[in-house]
Amino acid sequence: MLDFVIFAITFVVLLLGAVIYLYPGSGKFSTTIPGMDPADPRDGNLPDIAKAGSLHEFLSLLHERYGKIAHFWMGPRLVVSIASAELFKQHVKVFDRPPELFRLFEPLIGSSSMQYANGADGRARRKLYDASYGHGIVMNNYLGIFNKLGKEISAKWNTMLDEQHIPLCQHMFAFAIKSITITSFGEFFQNDEQVLEFRKAYDTCWHEMERRLAGADPKPDSLEEKRFNKALNMMHSTIKKMVKLRRDNPPKSEDDHIFLDSLLEAGTPESQILNDSITFLVGGFHTSGLFLTWVFYFLASHQDVQTKAYTEILKVLGPNGKVTAENIKELTYGRQVLDETLRCSVLAPWAARYQDMDVELGGHTIPAKTPVIHALGVSLQDEETWPEPNKFDPDRFSPENSKSRPDMAFQPFGFAGKRKCPGYRFAYVEVQVLVAEILRKFRIRMVEGQVVTPVYGLVTRPEEEIWVTVEKRGNEE
Numbered sequence: 480m481l482d483f484v485i486f487a488i489t490f491v492v493l494l495l496g497a498v499i500y501l502y503p504g505s506g507k508f509s510t511t512i513p514g515m516d517p518a519d520p521r522d523g524n525l526p527d528i529a530k531a532g533s534l535h536e537f538l539s540l541l542h543e544r545y546g547k548i549a550h551f552w553m554g555p556r557l558v559v560s561i562a563s564a565e566l567f568k569q570h571v572k573v574f575d576r577p578p579e580l581f582r583l584f585e586p587l588i589g590s591s592s593m594q595y596a597n598g599a600d601g602r603a604r605r606k607l608y609d610a611s612y613g614h615g616i617v618m619n620n621y622l623g624i625f626n627k628l629g630k631e632i633s634a635k636w637n638t639m640l641d642e643q644h645i646p647l648c649q650h651m652f653a654f655a656i657k658s659i660t661i662t663s664f665g666e667f668f669q670n671d672e673q674v675l676e677f678r679k680a681y682d683t684c685w686h687e688m689e690r691r692l693a694g695a696d697p698k699p700d701s702l703e704e705k706r707f708n709k710a711l712n713m714m715h716s717t718i719k720k721m722v723k724l725r726r727d728n729p730p731k732s733e734d735d736h737i738f739l740d741s742l743l744e745a746g747t748p749e750s751q752i753l754n755d756s757i758t759f760l761v762g763g764f765h766t767s768g769l770f771l772t773w774v775f776y777f778l779a780s781h782q783d784v785q786t787k788a789y790t791e792i793l794k795v796l797g798p799n800g801k802v803t804a805e806n807i808k809e810l811t812y813g814r815q816v817l818d819e820t821l822r823c824s825v826l827a828p829w830a831a832r833y834q835d836m837d838v839e840l841g842g843h844t845i846p847a848k849t850p851v852i853h854a855l856g857v858s859l860q861d862e863e864t865w866p867e868p869n870k871f872d873p874d875r876f877s878p879e880n881s882k883s884r885p886d887m888a889f890q891p892f893g894f895a896g897k898r899k900c901p902g903y904r905f906a907y908v909e910v911q912v913l914v915a916e917i918l919r920k921f922r923i924r925m926v927e928g929q930v931v932t933p934v935y936g937l938v939t940r941p942e943e944e945i946w947v948t949v950e951k952r953g954n955e956e
Contacts, residue, residue, distance in 0.1 A: 512559060512843045514550030515541065520666060523552030535828035535935035538854045548841040556646070558843055562861070564885035566841050567894060570851065573832040574602060574896030577850040579794035580831055583590070587684055587711070588761070589754030602696070607745055608759070611663065611738040612905045618804040620734055621662045625909050626801045628657050629916035636921060636949050644926055647775055647945040652768035658909050659763030663738035664756070666726075667721040677717050681761065683710035702884065718756045759902075766826070768907050769940050773824040774910060775872050776931060779923040779947050784873060788813055789918045789952075796919065802912045813911055815873035821859075821891035823871050825939050828856035830893040855890055856935070864888050921949035 491556035497552050517523045524537075531537035538560055561570065575597040589596055596604050610616070632654055639645055656678065659667030660916040668674055687697075687707040697703040726743060730736045738759060740753045778785040796802065797811045802810070820826075830853040838845050845851060860868040863900040864884065865875065874880060900906075917923070934942050 481597060483845065498950050510550055510557065510628060510843065510846075511916070512548055512550045513545040515545075515552070521554070522554070523554045525554065528549075533801075533828075533935040535825060535854075535856045535939075538829065538852070539860065548843065551825065555597060556850070557846065558850045558852060559840070560852040560857075561569050561841065562857040564864075564887035566859070567853065567858070567887040567890060569840055570832060570853070570895050572896055573834060573851075574598075574898055574926035575835075576831050576898070577833040577848075580850060583688075586688055587681075587894060588758045591748070591751045592754040592758045594758055602897075603667075604755075605901065607741055608755075609901050609933060611736075611741050612901050614904055615909050616736075617904050618807075620625055620728070620736070620794065620906060621658075621905065622804060622912070625912040626916070627911045628654055628661075629868065632901060632913065633916050633920050636917070637671055640949060640951055642948050643945045647777060647947050648768070648772045649944065651771035651775070652764060654913060655768035655771060655909070656764040657769065659760060662905075663759065663763065665725050665737060666737060667724050673717070673761050677714060680710040680713040680717075683707065684696040684714065706838050714757065715753060718753055718760075720846075722752060763902055766902070766938050767909055768940050769905055770817075770820070770826055771913060772911055772941065772945060773939075774820045774914060775821050775824065775917070775947065776925075776945050777823065778816070778914075778918070779925045781871055782924075784816060784871070785918065785923065787902065787912070788816055789922075792919050796915060798919070802915050807908065807911060810915065812873065815876040816908060816914070817858045817910055818874040818876040818889065818891075819871060822865065822889065823869075823876075825859060825935065826891060827893065827938060828935050829854055830895070832895050851894065851947075853890075853895065855893065856894070856939075858888065859891065860947075861888075917920075920951065924948050924950070 515524050515527065518526045528537040529536055531540055537551075541551060541560060542562045546567055548559065548561050550557060550559050552558065561567065578597070580596040581594050584594065585592075591602070593604055593608065632650065635650075636645065656674055657668075660674065668677075677680070684707060687703060687710075697707070722739065723742070725737075725739050729743075739756065742755065747755075778788065791812045791824070793812060795806050831850050832853070833848055833850050834845070836847050859861055860866070862868055887894065892903040894905075924947060926948060929946060931945055932942040933939050
C-alpha cells in the first residue's frame with residue numbers, strides 16, 4: 480500500500496534538515512536551565528537525537544536525566560523543552576510557534592500555509608477556520624457522514640470474514656480520507672478514483688521531499704524533479720477544480736457550510752486557499768487515520784477491553800441504532816478507550832512555541848526567539864501521573880480516577896495560545912462512530928506473530944502494516 484508519511488518521517492531526518500533553517504547562533508548562550516552541552520560544535524545534540532532514534536525518544540532521556548525543564552542544542556541553536564502540567568500552564572497563552580522547525584514541509588504545503596502564520600494574521604485565520612470544526616458543526620453536519628462511511632467499512636469487512644487478513648492502516652486511512660474530504664471540501668471528492676489519484680500524487684511528492692531532506696537534491700530537469708513537479712501540479716490542479724466547483728455551487732443553507740466555504744467567503748487569496756486546503760486536507764486524514772489504527776490495534780490486543788466497550792455500545796445503541804448527538808455522551812467507556820489510546824500511542828509527541836522577547840519560565844530566563852518544545856509525549860508517559868505508563872488501561876480516565884489529575888496533564892492535541900489542533904472534536908467523533916459501528920458487528924483479533932513497532936515522527940505511526948482478522952458476532956457475548 481502507499482506509505483502515508485506526511486508529518487511522520489523519523490525525526491533524525493527532520494532535525495538534520497531543520498538545522499538549515501534555524502536562525503544562526505553562536506552556541507555561547509549561558510542559561511540556568513539544566514541540560515546538555517553540545518555533542519558537536521556544528522550539529523549540537525543532533526548526534527544524540529540520532530542515537531536515541533527520534534526526537535521524542537531523545538526528549539524522554541533528556542527529561543529523565545535533567546527534570547521537567549531542560550535544554551539542548553539543535554545545531555547552533557539553544558532549545559528548551561518542558562514536560563509537566565505546571566510548566567504547560569505557564570505557557571498556555573503563547574500562540575506563536577517557530578516556523579523554522581516546520582519549513583521542511585514548505586515545498587508541499589506552501590509558504591502561505593497556516594502552519595507558518597503567527598501574530599494577528601495567525602489568530603485571525605485560526606478564528607475563521609476553527610468555526611468549521613466546532614462542536615455544533617461536527618454534531619449537526621458531519622455525524623451523519625461518519626455514520627454512512629462507517630457502514631461502508633462494516634459492509635466491506637463483512638466480506639472479509641473467516642481469517643482473511645485485513646490491512647488495518649490501509650483501511651483506516653481510506654475511511655479518514657473520505658471523512659475529511661466530504662465534510663470539508665465538498666462533493667468533488669466523493670469519487671473514489673479521484674481520491675486515489677490525489678493520494679498517489681501526494682505520496683510521490685512526499686517521498687521526493689524525503690529524498691531531498693536526506694541530501695539527495697535533484698538536478699534541474701532530472702527525472703526526480705519532473706516527477707515531483709508533475710505530482711504537485713496535479714494536486715494543485717485538483718484543488719483548483721474543487722474550489723471552482725464550490726464557487727459555482729455555494730451552500731444552500733447553513734447546514735451545508737463547510738471549511739472551504741469559510742475560505743471563499745472571507746476573500747482569501749488564491750495562493751492561501753491552495754496552501755491551506757492542502758494543509759488541512761493532509762493533516763486531517765493523516766492524524767485521524769493513525770488515531771483509528773492505534774485504537775483498533777489496542778482493542779484487538781486487549782480482548783477484555785474490547786468486550787467491555789462492545790457491551791457498552793450494545794447497551795447504548797442496541798443492535799441497529801446509530802451514534803447521535805444525544806447518545807454519544809453515554810459512550811463513556813468508549814471515550815476512555817480513545818483517551819488511553821492517545822496516551823499510550825503518543826500520537827502527537829510534541830509541539831513548539833516561541834516568543835519575541837526574553838521571558839521567565841519555570842524560574843528561568845528564556846532568551847527571545849528560543850524555541851520551547853512542549854514534550855507532550857514525555858508528559859503522557861510520566862510515572863508520577865500515570866503509574867505503569869506502558870500498561871493500556873482505559874480506567875485511568877474514569878471520572879473517579881480523573882479527579883485528582885492536574886488539569887494540564889493530558890494534552891494529546893496540544894494546548895497553547897488557542898492553537899490546539901483545530902480538528903480535535905472532529906477526530907473524537909469520527910473515531911468513536913467507526914469504533915461503535917465495527918465493534919457492534921465484529922470481534923477483532925490480531926494476526927499472530929506480529930511485532931508492532933511505533934515510529935515517532937510528528938505523528939506516531941506503526942513501522943509496518945498492522946494485520947487483523949474479524950469474526951461476525953451476535954448481539955450477545
